Amino acid sequence: MCVLRCGRLSSDGSSSGQMDSLLSIISSQRERFRWRNQELEANSSLQQTLQALQSELDSLRANIKLYEKIKFLQSYPNRAGDSDDTVMRYSSQYEERLDPFTSFSKKERLRRYQSLSPWDKATLGLGHVILSNKMARTVASLYKLMLHCLVFLVLYKAAWSESIGRYCAAFCAKK
Numbered sequence: 675m676c677v678l679r680c681g682r683l684s685s686d687g688s689s690s691g692q693m694d695s696l697l698s699i700i701s702s703q704r705e706r707f708r709w710r711n712q713e714l715e716a717n718s719s720l721q722q723t724l725q726a727l728q729s730e731l732d733s734l735r736a737n738i739k740l741y742e743k744i745k746f747l748q749s750y751p752n753r754a755g756d757s758d759d760t761v762m763r764y765s766s767q768y769e770e771r772l773d774p775f776t777s778f779s780k781k782e783r784l785r786r787y788q789s790l791s792p793w794d795k796a797t798l799g800l801g802h803v804i805l806s807n808k809m810a811r812t813v814a815s816l817y818k819l820m821l822h823c824l825v826f827l828v829l830y831k832a833a834w835s836e837s838i839g840r841y842c843a844a845f846c847a848k849k
Contacts, residue, residue, distance in 0.1 A: 790798065804810045 787795070787798075804814050
């Protein structure tokens with residue numbers, strides 16, 4: 675405002691019409707910025723509202739899943755009266771057998787095993803035997819180490835014999 679007043683009072687020949695047009699341009703620009711600022715604030719508040727509603731929706735979905743699980747479990751007969759040890763002992767095994775994921779996993783494992791060749795089945799069986807017992811793992815590791823040492827010794831002996839043979843041949847050729 676001071677600049678505009680100073681501009682009107684200056685004696686450089688600027689007219690008040692130009693100052694008024696400049697003032698109207700600046701005020702319209704200020705109004706655009708004010709409108710844009712209000713629009714951004716509204717967008718920000720809408721974004722926060724959207725995030726709050728999204729988190730509430732996620733929690734409601736989780737609660738619905740939990741409610742479905744509760745209803746499913748309530749559909750089973752109440753076992754509070756069952757105190758028989760035999761029933762309790764076999765009920766967990768029965769429920770494990772009913773688990774679709776476990777049964778699918780077992781069927782899939784059996785199907786893959788049956789599709790193997792006899793040699794692969796023997797190798798898999800041997801691997802299970804060796805890897806399931808600590809003593810068998812230790813013996814297999816020592817056996818593997820001894821075989822490697824034997825191979826290296828045989829190769830060293832062959833190389834040494836070959837070098838001795840060359841040395842003898844060269845020695846005989848000199849004589």
